[in-house]
Amino acid sequence: MPVMAYDPGQIDATLAAAVGDEPALIAELRGAFLDSAQAGLESLQRAQSQSEWEAAALRLKGLAASFGAVRLMAAADAVSHRHFGDGEALRRVRRAVEQL
Numbered sequence: 001m002p003v004m005a006y007d008p009g010q011i012d013a014t015l016a017a018a019v020g021d022e023p024a025l026i027a028e029l030r031g032a033f034l035d036s037a038q039a040g041l042e043s044l045q046r047a048q049s050q051s052e053w054e055a056a057a058l059r060l061k062g063l064a065a066s067f068g069a070v071r072l073m074a075a076a077d078a079v080s081h082r083h084f085g086d087g088e089a090l091r092r093v094r095r096a097v098e099q100l
Contacts, residue, residue: 011100014068033067034100041097044079044090053084058094071094 011033017028022045040060047053057080064073075096 010068010070030097033063033069036063037067037069037097037100040076041093044093047084050084054080057093067098069096071099 011030012026015029019025019029040056040063043056043058044053047056048060057076061073061076061080064070064076074094075092077087079086079093082089
């Protein structure tokens with residue numbers, strides 16, 4: 001998998017393209033995205049089977065793709081291909097969520 005660069009302004013740029021120059025709305029949507037990303041991470045941590053693990057990773061990947069969060073998208077994609085409970089893969093996702 002190629003290394004993807006992380007652009008911290010990409011999320012805001014994606015939101016601005018979708019809703020225009022509405023700072024309050026962008027801030028609200030960004031907050032909702034961050035809450036959803038945290039919930040996705042928690043779903044991965046609570047997964048009790050390979051299928052739950054993969055489903056949680058793919059939901060998180062889709063969320064990240066929708067908001068242009070390339071680092072999180074790459075980490076979630078990678079974890080979806082790893083064995084259920086893989087600690088290192090989970091740490092990468094956690095770091096990507098923390099860096100949003």
